[in-house]
Structure formats: structure tokens, C-alpha cells
Amino acid sequence: MPLEASARIVSELTTRGYNAEREAVTKLAAAEDPHAALERVLENVPDDVLVVRADHVAAALPADGTGTAARSDAPADSESTPSTSTGTDATPGRESTESSPVETEGSSHVDRAADPDLRSLEIIGDMTGQSTGTGEYEDFVSVFRDRLDRLGSKLRGRVNHRPASAIEDMPGGSDVAMVGLVNDIRSTASGHWLIELEDATGTFPWLVMKDREYVDLVDELLCDEVLAMEGTLADDSGIAFVDSMYFPDVPRTYEPSTADRHVQAALISDVHVGSEEFMADAWDRFADWLHTDQARHVEYLLIGGDMVEGVGVYPDQDEELDIVDIYEQYEAFNEHLKKVPGDLEIVMIPGNHDAVRLAEPQPGFDEELREIMSAHDPRIVSNPSTVTIEGVSVLMYHGVSLDEVIAELPEEKASYDDPHKAMYQLLKKRHVAPQFGGHTRLAPEEEDYLVMEEVPDIFHTGHVHKLGFGKYHNVLAINSGCWQAQTDFQKSVNIDPDAGYAPIVDLDTLDVTVQKFS
Template identity: 85%
Template sequence: MPLEGHARIVSELTSRGYNAEREAVTQLAAADDPDAALEHLLDEIPDDALVVRSEHVEAALNAVSSSGSSPPTESAADRGDPTPSVSTGTDAPVSGDSATHAPVETEGSEPIERTVDADLRSLEIEGDMTGQSTGTGEYEDFVSVFRDRLERLGSKLRGRVNHRPASAIQDMPGGSEVAMVGLVNDIRSTASGHWLIELEDATGTFPWLVMKDRDYVDLVDELLCDEALAMEGTLADDSGIAFVDSMYFPDVPRTYEPSTADRHVQAALISDVHVGSEEFMEDAWNRFADWLHTEQARNVEYLLLAGDMVEGVGVYPDQDEELDIIDIYEQYEAFSEHLKKVPGDLEIVMIPGNHDAVRLAEPQPGFDEELREIMSAHDPEIVSNPSTVTVEGVSVLMYHGVSLDEVIAELPEEKASYDDPHKAMYQLLKKRHVAPQFGGHTRLAPEEKDYLVIDEVPDIFHTGHVHKLGFGKYHNVLAINSGCWQAQTDFQKSVNIDPDAGYAPIVDLDTLDVTVQKFS
């Protein structure tokens, strides 16, 4: 079957167990008869070669030329083309045994010839706001983003209650049955031990009293300022406050049925690589990259990275004392070299995190052109934080996860903790917003619309940031926090963070089952 450009050549080479330099692929694609050149290349390449290099292609083209076929083409090196190679070779691969719920150790395995039918693949991006930022930081921008949040999340609540605006409730007679949809403006306890919740909508604010002896009082512990909420209750005699009878979150429907792929295909979900740190676990990463070339990883066709590709510079106090690479661009160059070690036929999607060289305020646009060029190995999709990636019909909400610190700090330990990061993710799904609270640990950028709202229910919710491994299902949505590739730093010791490092959760997209591979 004729080869169709660079992608087909890379796919063919990787299916035979080879990685390839970009200039080598370019030479093959430019040949008069790429099929013949590839045949000669595969016949003549040394048995111990793992990487197809320019000199291998030139030898094959010379052989084709001497037999009357296409002449050799000018190499990228001859033209002075600085474009980096597509992929580099790996040493003896290592693989891990599968386990359903617990991390497993890795064992040795042999490389395979990966066979991938690119026609079966599909990957779509939604919610990427890269290049769409319009916020100037003016007061009107903040008003705009919160109005958009209230409108979109309120629409999920208004059908459940007989909603009235705050201004209308203030004019209703005492004893009336009332309901309101708004953003939580304030939460405070009274001297009697009750809870006073102030809701705000576009017309004003109104106070709601949650009595301490009601069954649902525990829900108050889950509330964060600025999240959307609906309340029903009865107005006091003086109409100055309402007594709460029930409260509702936007939430994921309990009957939600996730989509699955039509074939057995897998995705590796990882985050927090932190290249550039002295504690970056290079050996574990290499074992992971090698494992991806083995029989056990034959069905892994997608790699989703949820931020913090590098350690960054100046992110936390005295960070420079823990850096192995002190230049931010050199950190990304080193990350790119590590990325080249994974199979070239993987579809890769990356979002930034708080250690990456983008703005800290969320939503974070994808990387600028200079960094994209540095990280161009395997032509990854680089999108904003957050973004939704639909992989063969399975929607994956990718969010780095800075707001998890906020959720864990504000909520009781049994509802959100670093040991069980997926439970904190459940709270974000319940609130249908990845960073509901403004003004705390999470920096938010005002835009014309709130890009952090979870409009559509995802099939998978993937985060990182907290360097802890955890996964579970909330109303049938698979939530995964994927750990990290950085051993404990001195800073982490000072704040009592014991990271789960060197793990790779693997998701079967046809069943949404999870297997965790351990490489550390």
C-alpha cells in the first residue's frame, strides 16, 4: 500500500519496532519512490539499530538509485535544518504486570512491532481557549465571568426549583414558600450553632438559614464561596431571611451513562513530570517509555499529560537550590528529549500546569510558539488548562488541578484529602466547576466567559498537581489523579507531602477499567 506522507512513514517504521529522526522521515517522504526506499532501508539497516537515522536513509536511497530508482535526496543536515528528530532509541525495555486497583511492580519484557491502524483513531478537542483570552483585569471583566458562571450553572438548577430572583424574594410576604438560584456569597455560623448562607444573583443578595438539627446540615461543610447553588425554604415572618428546607448542587446526574470506545484501546494518563528538578525520576521515566514499546502496552495508543512538564523556575521559595537545570528553555528541551523516547505512533495531548511557563491564572492558555516548537516531538496536541479531549468517543476533561489544594483545605478530611485526591475531584464534579472559589489559593483570570465551568459531563476527569495517586467513580464518571514523576523534594518534606511517584494509570477506553503500572 503506498505510503501517504510523513505520518504513514512514521507509523510503518514504529510498527516494525523503529523510532526515527525527523530528517530521516523527511528524506524518505521526498524520495521519488518512498515504498522502494523504505523496503531497501528495512533490508539494509543494521540489526542492532533502534533509531532510523539520516545515514541509514541515504544508504537506502543510494541503493535505490543504483538500481534505477529514485536518486538520494538532500538531507536536512545538509540544508542546515535545525528541526529536532522525531524520536530517539531506547535501551532494553521494561514492562509492568497489570493490576485492577493496586500499583504493580515492573518486570523485563521484549520490544514488539506495534501495529496501529490510524484510520480507527479519533481525537477531538473542546474548550481550548488558547488565543481566545480577552480579559484585561478590569472590574467589568470580573462581573462578566461571574454572570456567565451564574447563567450557565444556574440553567442546570432552575428546572429543579421554582426560582425567584433575590429582589423578588425581598418583596414576598412572610411565610411564603420560596426558592433561589445564586452564587454562594458568604458562609458563616450563628451564635446558636446554625449556618447562615448568603446567595447572590444578578439582582442582589438574600440570606438563608440552615438549622443545625436538619438532616442536610452536613452539606454546609461541602460549600465553597462562589459556587452555584439552589435553595428552597420558607420566608420568616418579617421576610428578612429564609429557612432552608433543601439545597441542590448542579451535580452529575446519578443516572449518567458514560460513553466507551468501540474497540479495545487504551490511554496512559500521567502528569507532573517535572523535568529540570534534581528529583526528576529519569530512570522511572525511561522504564515507562521502554514499557510502551512492549507487548503489554500494544493497545496503548494515547498519552494524556495533565501539566507540569518541567519544574519551572521561581515557583516556590529556594527552588533554585533543588534545580538540576536552571534555564527554563533548557528544561523544556530536556523534557522534549524524554518525550522522544515514547513510541512515535502515540497520540499525545498536553495541557500546562502551575510549574509551566504560562500565566498562573486559570484558565491557562497552551504554550507559546517557541515552547511548542521545542516540544514538537511526535507532534503533540498542546491545549489549554482545562480542556476536554474526546478520544474515540470517550470525553476526558483534563485539568491540572491547582484548585484541589483549595478544596482539600476547606472541606473536612473525610470528604477531601491528599491521600484520596479523587474524592476532592468528586466535589468539583458535584459543583460542575473545576475551580469554584475565587480569591484563595487558585488564581483566576477574568474572561468574557467562564472556561472553568463543566458544561458537559465528562466520561473521565483527569487531574494532577497534588502528586498523589487516586482514582474512583462518581456517578459513573471515572476520576483519576495520576501521581507524578518527581521524588520528594525538600519543600515537599517541609509541608509533609509524600508523593506517589513513577506511576502510570492505564485506562481501557472500551470499559473504563483502570490498571496502574509502577515504574519506580
């Protein structure tokens, strides 16, 4: 089945105010004359239908599927206005109480679709099916060496790097520089800071004096991140006094890419279907809005994890579940996904509530769950992954490490009220989860999939259920909130969620508007 034929069928259906099941689109695209088949189906669907289903196609087309059978005596007027789609699936056998459906407030007949050939979507860094780690010691050595090699290469050109073993043999008073992983951070009795850097040859201590202007940077450090330091060896060569320190960072002169046309992407996360606090009404309003003329330029939907509430994620979670079976949760999520327009390009990554391994990177869902979540044929990739949309790169990461960043750093540099500032720290470190051994679980692989090898144009996270966005060195950072009202567990840990919001990004300008549906 040609992708272009399917896209044009979806586009035509949406133009006429209909949504469609994927199987219905497949059947239409397989017809000898898809356009004639589509016209035949639309002539025969009941007036109250909003979603064209596979059974409508089967009932309307002749057995050979050509769509060229004799038409009914009362053909539909091609100029008449069709029913406005709200994205709500019509229940088979349900009787309409009116001759035509009631339009959702603000909904309208919308032609979303630019030529499908103008769209482009490429996935980079999807490690689904690529996992090689076995949990052995050597695997952890491998992943940290890869991290040091790749991020260290961004720093070695800025300092005259020497390995730890070579620095130990240099005479006192020498100017030295080293690139390494932060192995330890501790304060001295005098109020100075001792930073221990580690590379493949060993470790070496660096002393940051409390009266130096850059001492505030120590507050930003996390263990296991990659750092460069320059300074002077003490007389006994046993320690170096720090003169400057460098992060891999995003260049201040970074210029993001933008799309060549006016096109938008909706960035959402943390839907949490299955929770008693899932905001179904807000989701329905969001889905309805996507069918309106106001949303006609929204052609991409990126979902940053936690599609469902999951099972056994936190103590006594079962008491807050509306759906207790994990597969039924995903089936319910798929029904809600059907409500959004079928001509959107959808990309999804998992989160810590989803039925995948907790250790990061998280592979995309298994085949059984992919089959369940098949509405509109979404692209399902690993956490993290980079999605390049019409030239604009979007780093999608669910965001578990934000908890650690917020816990470790001063409030003015990272907080739940301003989650994008915690994201700035990850951009500065060029790694989505630098600290190992805390809240964020790490799966050892041959390479570190959590490194930001290339600077993204947009950095999208969720997890903390707070809305926040801003720019760091011209990179747009967005934490997109959630679709779950406050749970008892969230009350116990003082989390007041920002629920029912959808940040919309203009890909041609990287401007953001926020639509509220709660």
C-alpha cells in the same frame, strides 16, 4: 504531507522495532514512493540503531528522494527480527560494545497499530489564542455572570427560581427558591449556618438550621460556586429558612460513552524534568514498557501538566534544580518524550510549574516552547481542555484548585491521600475551580472556561503528586501521581508523593490498571 502516510510510516517502523524522529518521518512521507524509501533506509541503518533519524534518511535516499535507487548487495532479510526499541535515542558517533543491542527486560517486538483510520481525537474548550480579559472590573463581572447563567440553567428547572430582588418583596411565610453564587458562609451564635446567595439583582440570606439532616452539605460549600436553595420566608421576609439545597452535579443516571474497540490511554502528569528529583530511570522504564507487547493497545498518552520543574515557583527552588535554564528544561523534556513510541497520539496541557501564565484558564504553550516540545508532534492545548478520544470524553485539568478543596473541606470528603474524592467535589459543583481569591488564580474572560458544561466520561488531574482513582456517578476520576521523588520543599509541607506510576485506562470499559515503574 498526508497525515495518513506519516501514521503508516510510524506504524511500520514501530512494527519493526524502531522509533523515529519526526523530521525523519516527514522526509519519508514526502518521498515519491514512501514504502520503497522506508525499505531503503532500514536496509542501510547500522545494526545498533534504535531511533531512525533524519540523517539516516538523507544518507540512504538518492538526492531526488524517491527511494528507488539500486539496493545494496546485501539486502536485509525482511523476515528477520529487528532490534528491539527501548525508546532510547542513539547518540551520534557512539560505538556499540556488542554486535546487537541488549534488550530491555520484558521488551518485545510490538505491533501497536490498529488501522490509523480507527483513531479519532477531538479537542473541545481549548482557549489558546482566545483570551480577551484585560483585568478590568467588567471582565470579572462578565465571567461570574457567565458562570451563573450556564450552571444556573442546570438548576432552574429543578426549583421555582426567583431573583433576589423579587424575594425581598414577597410576603412572610411564602415558599421561595433561588439560584445564585455562594457569596458568604458563616455560622451564627446558635450554631446554625447563614448562606448568602448572590445573583445579578442582589443578595439574599438563607439560614440552614443545625438540626436539619442536610446540614452536613454546608461543609462542602465553597464561595463562588453555583447553588440552588428552596425554603420558607421568615415573617419579616428578611431571611429564608432552607428546606433543601441542590448542586449542579452529575446526574446519578449518567451513562458514560466507551470506545467501540479495545484501545487504551496512559494518563500521567507532573513529570518535572529539570528537578534534581526527576525520576529519569522510572521514566525510561515507562518508555521501554510502552514498546512492549503488554502495551500494544496503548495508543494515546495524555499528560496533565508540569512537564518541567520550572524556575522560581517556590522559595529556594534553585537549590533543588538539576537544570536551571527554563528552555533547557523543556529541551530535556523533549528528549525524554522522544523515548516513547512515535506512533502514540499525545495530548499535553500546562500546569503551574510550566512557563505559561499562572491564572486559569492557562493557554497552551507559546510557539517557541511548542517548537522545542515537538517530539512526536503532540497536541498542546489549554488547561483545562476536554479531549474526546474515540467517543470517550476526557476532561484534562492540572488540578491547582484541589489544594483549596482539600484545605476547605473536612478530611473525610477531601484529602491528599484520596485526591479523587476532592475531584468528586468538583464534579458535584460542575466547575474545576469554583472558589476565587484563594490559592487558585482566575483570569477573567468573556466566558468561564472552567465550567464543566458537559459531563466528562473521565476526569483527569495531577498537581498534588498523589495517585487516586474512583467513580462518581459513573464518571471515572483519576489523579495520576508524578515522576518526581520527594523534594526538600515537599518534606517541609508533609507531601509524600506517589511517583513513577502510570494509570492505564481501557477506553472500551473504563477499567483502570496501574503500572508502577519506580
